[in-house]
Amino acid sequence: MPNHAMSQASFPEMYERWLAGPLFRPWAEMIIEEVALSPGDRVLDIACGTGIVARVARERxxxxxxxxGIDVSSDMLAVARAVAPSIDWREGNASALPLHDGEQFDVVVCQQGLQFFPDKPAAAAxxxxxxxxxxxxxxxxxxxxDEIPFFRELRRVAERHLGAIADQRHSFGDxxxxxxxxxxxxxxxxxxxxVSRTMRFQDGAPLLRLNTMALVGMSAVGREMGxxxxxxxxxxxxxxxxxxxxPYADGSGLAFELSTNLATAEG
Structure with missing residues (x-):
């Protein structure tokens, strides 16, 4: 999420309450299944946010x-620590990970963080x-x-007020x-x-509000506003x-298709 959104005191709690479960947990479970955890594995979650991937790994x-779990946002990590105090949460930058001397992991994961890193080659290194x-x-x-009509249409509504928005969340789609x-x-x-999946939300209102906050925070016009x-x-x-x-109404909630790239590799 953009820095402006992260700086609002309530945003990490809203993110955890309304997005971590319905939006991010299904993908976290997919990632953890993909890396095939074994007993004794050491797992590193980079750009962990409030920690949903790390928590799924811990459950397994x-x-x-x-x-x-490592994240640049102290506010997101405060929520992560409150939810799962047994995990080792560390504040740090993906381009200079706060690792101990010689510390390495059997599994490294990064869910929806790479697109936000200013120096992607350094983060990959x-x-x-x-x-x-x-x-x-x-x-x-x-x-x-452009491949996800639900979010594309919401961006176009926001652009009526803000002009063109470069949505960082979708900036590494190729x-x-x-x-x-x-x-x-x-x-x-x-x-x-x-990978494409159908996302379902019992209540679409919090998702709409958080998505709007993110779009305003990512727009040049929005950043200049009081x-x-x-x-x-x-x-x-x-x-x-x-x-x-x-068009996405599903009973009392929402359902829409969402697609991600999933890259896997070995060390």
């Missing part, structure tokens, strides 16, 4: 493993540094929102650069697949987005 391993020889890597990045990035970092057996103007624009976009949600 129990006490027969060790899980570390750090992933390689963290992964033990023969270890497994899994990295997921959303496909372009699989080829991701594959090249990992190969250049020294990973072996690099494989790229595209708090009151930003709140007014968020409310206007949320209100105008209601018609865009109707």
């Amino acid at each position: 391993l129990g006490d027969a493993g060790y899980v570390v 750090q992933m390689r540094r963290a992964l033990a020889k023969g270890g497994r890597l899994a990295v997921a990045t959303w496909r372009s929102d 699989a080829a650069p991701a594959e090249a990035l990992l190969r250049d970092a020294g990973f072996h057996e690099v494989r790229l697949t595209t 708090d009151q103007e930003r709140k007014r624009v968020v409310e206007a976009i949320v209100s105008e987005s209601a018609p865009a949600l109707r």
Whole structure:
């Protein structure tokens, strides 16, 4: 998520309450299944946010493993620590991971973080540094929102108020650069697949509001607004987005298709 959104005191709690389960947990489970955990594995979750991937790994391993989550946001990590205090949460940058001397992991994962890293080659090099020889890597990045009608339509509503928005969440949607990035970092057996799933939300309102906050925070116009103007624009976009949600109504909630790149590799 953009820095502006992260800096709002309530945002990490909202993220955990409304997004971690319905939006991010299904993909976290997919990633953890893909890396095929074994008892005793050491797992590193980079750009962990409030920690859903790390928590799924912990559920699978129990006490027969060790899980570390790293994120640049102290506010997101505060929520992660409150939810799962037994995991080793560390604040740090993906381009300079806060690892102990010689520390390496059997599994390194990064769910929907790589697209936000300013220096992707440095981050990939750090992933390689963290992964033990023969270890497994899994990295997921959303496909372009041009391929995801639900989010594409919501962006277009927001752009009526904000002008063109470069949505960072979908900025690494082409699989080829991701594959090249990992190969250049020294990973072996690099494989790229595209995975699509139907996401379901019992209540679409929190998703719409959080998505709008993210879009405003990623727009050049939105970043220049004062708090009151930003709140007014968020409310206007949320209100105008209601018609865009109707085609995705599913009973009392929402259902829409979402696609991600999934890159796997070995150390």
